[in-house]
Amino acid sequence: MVADNPTGHRAPLALASDGSLLVNVYHWDGANDPQTLLRQAAASGRPVFIGVVAAAHCVDDAFGEMDDAAASIAGKMLARMMCRGRQPLE
DSSP states (O other), rough: OOOSHHHHHHHSSOOOOTTTTOOOHHHHHHHHHHHHHOOOOOHHTTTTOOOOOOOOHHHHHHOOOOOOOOHHHHHHHHHHHHHHHSSSSO
């Protein structure tokens, strides 16, 4: 969902593919200016993520690719579990 604010997305949280939880600095004081947001984020001393909202067709493509990757990973995991003892759910 694209926010009505062209300078900043108001989603409070995002989950990164590496498991990191990203917190939107917009919610610190409601600043809209990208430079102000960047300064506030940098002042936290934490790593900063800068990105853009993907177009809907890109999201659909990405989820399709993630689904394919997950199926491949599951197959490999099950094969390893079965080879180790014939009990895949241990």
